[in-house]
Amino acid sequence: MNNKASGYVYVLLAVTLFAARDGFSKLLGEKYPPVMVTMLRLWAFALFVTVLAASSPVGLRGALFTQRPILQTFRGFLLVSQIVVVILAFTTAGLAMSQAILGATPLVVTILSVPILGETVGRRRAIPVVIGLLGVLVLLNPVNAHFDMRLLFPIAASLIYAMYSIATRAVSRDDSAVTSVLYAGVPGAVAITFVGPFYWTPIHMADWPAMTALCVCGALSQYFLIKAYGLLSAVEVQPLTYVHLVLSGAVATVFFGETVTWNMLAGAVIVVGAGLFTVWREYWLEVRRTKSI
Secondary structure, three states: HHHHHHHHHHHHHHHHHHHHHHHHHHHOOOOOOOOHHHHHHHHHHHHHHHHHHHHOOHHHHHOOOOOOHHHHHHHHHHHHHHHHHHHHHHHOOOOOHHHHOOOOOOHHHHHHHHHHHHHOHHHHHHHHHHHHHHHHHHHHHOOOOOOOOOHHHHHHHHHHHHHHHHHHHHHHOOOOOHHHHHHHHHHHHHHHHHOOOHHOOOOHHHHHHHHHHHHHHHHHHHHHHHHHHHHHOOHOOOOOOOOHHHHHHHHHHHHHHHOOHHHHHHHHHHHHHHHHHHHHHHHHHHHHHHHOO
């Protein structure tokens, strides 16, 4: 019970830092090029995961060994692309709307797992996906005939992160979690270093605390999430991660004056409900498979 309680505390700490990270991303993304903000954030993340890997039982050299080097490196490129696009989404489409759309990512993962991983989606698995996608349509406000092109940014961010999740699921079959975390941070940091300096803008002294907080929140949130997965199952962690959506909505309204509309609330409820149902169903299917072995 103590381990379980600690696990839940780690999840809540992680999602709280996720919301803070999103707020700092939006704040800095409105002042500086998103590519530069992403570069600084990934430098800090790469340093963190390198230290984490070095302190692991296998050490840094052991963590660097991977049976899927190309796919692991590709994951790093996907992550850096997603961070750039999501900062653009926060600064254009708004933090609250972007997070609501990003809440549909687990459903997109389910869809993409069919052609990419060869998984099967039966009728019962397909129904919540369809319902979740209808929730996304409600989020996009189909009553309004004018489609806001800025919404393409959070949609693209969701698709990229879904691809990242699919790649992560694929490499997890052969590599350890430490190796996957290391390759999530370092290749992306190296790649963006070739581009980021061209977008360099001097950072005002007053903005350095926010930039530092962004880097710290990004690293610590991942650390707490890793700790949580070490104590809890995925089905126990996933429902609490939806608190991130609520906290980000609060940050958007309190600190940035964004308005949460009826369709955003209704769509978010539909998307989260479909996502939770999918998570629980996958869990019980895994339990049945385990019992049958």
